[in-house]
Amino acid sequence: MLLTGFATVELAVQALTEYGALTCLRKETFNRAEFRALIQQALASARHAGRPAEGAGAAAPDSIAGSQAHECGLALVVDDDAGWRAILSELLSDAGYRVHSCAGYGEALGRLRRETYSLAVVDLALEGSSGDVPRPWHDSLDEDESLLGYRLLASTRAGGVPTFVVSGVATPAEIERVYDEHAVFAFFEKHAFDRRTFLHTVAEAQTGAPLSLELNLLTDRERQVLQLLAQGLTNKEIAETLVITTNTVKRHLKAIFRKLEVHTRSAAAAKAISAGVSVDWLEEEDEDL
Structure with a gap:
């Protein structure tokens, strides 16, 4: 497979015809689920051709994960960045959740009122927040008015939903406030986001969710x-x-x-x-x- 950020039609044709590549993938439209399916297809083709690949066994974990899919319940992802929505949704899907993704506050609030979620992942600065307005306006607003994500945190806490924050706009003081006042399970900064750490924390939330749900009911x-x-x-x-x-x-x-x-x-x-x-x-x- 050719995976590149510099893909022209000529390059793709050359990779497929002259070098026998299975496919050509563009980094800007990369999809992990599609990539996994292509890997399994390639391994199956290699075995069928009598040329077992060394990594043929790597398909096993995917098949196991597939059998466990959606056993963890329903997860909500709220982020106005389409790229981050896709990344977070795929990671949670890999972890066994059925995922609803929302781009804004109104859609997410409606989902929270209609559905029962086992986990929520929220960005603080959603479209419609005042993070991009002139600073004097921002300073005159409290946290719930300046970042719509805070309002969603209040809703997830009231509903007893274990919640992660994944944001790129938080100061140390805001991070502390999110933990202290909104009882989130974890906070991830986008500039330092690590997929393995995220998935590990999701697993911790799965085991600790029942107790967290009980304590979230307390004022x-x-x-x-x-x-x-x-x-x-x-x-x-x-x-x-x-x-x-x-x-x-x-x-x-x-x-x-x-x-x-x-x-x-x-x-x-x-x-x-x-x-x-x-x-x-x-x-x-x-x-x-």
Whole structure:
């Protein structure tokens, strides 16, 4: 196969006729799924001709991946760059997801309201965001107004969807804010994007999704109460720390127990620990609400 970024008709004809190339692929229109299919076709032709290629066994992983396709559920990709949409969609398809891709905020929001997703990948700066407007305008807007991706993060969090951000516009402060305020699973910067790392993180999300979904159901205040509970604080101590009443603490704990489907403080603390909440010490005995 000839894969080139400098493809003229004459070059393609010469590769196919004079040098016996199977096909000529242009880099600017390269499609990974099409490429895999051509590789399998070439290997099958070589075996049929009695000339087994050394890498003939390489087709096996593709056939295995094909048998596992779409077992991970539905994934949403939101990016206004067609090239990035294609890359992310193909990677998620390889990982076993059925993928819906959207180019803008409105289409993505509609999808989120109609469908149930197992994973979402969102770019912060979607078309219609104010990232390209004059700086004084940008400075006068808060994050949710300046980048439409933030609004989608609020929607995916409310729906309990594990979410990745893949963006080229974030500052270190914005990255921290995305993790702290929107509880994303991972953040990837486009200029340093690595496919293997992305796929590895997707696999981590698949195994950690059930717990993440549960914790995403909690409000910010309930998360604070859960963290303090996991550190072993009593209701009175939690109330003093958060400057709320003990009755309010009890109300939050009831909501936490219901959402996490637990009945004791220690069970709730165990789920917090599994989710990576820092814990100094735990009470050995359960307490009633």
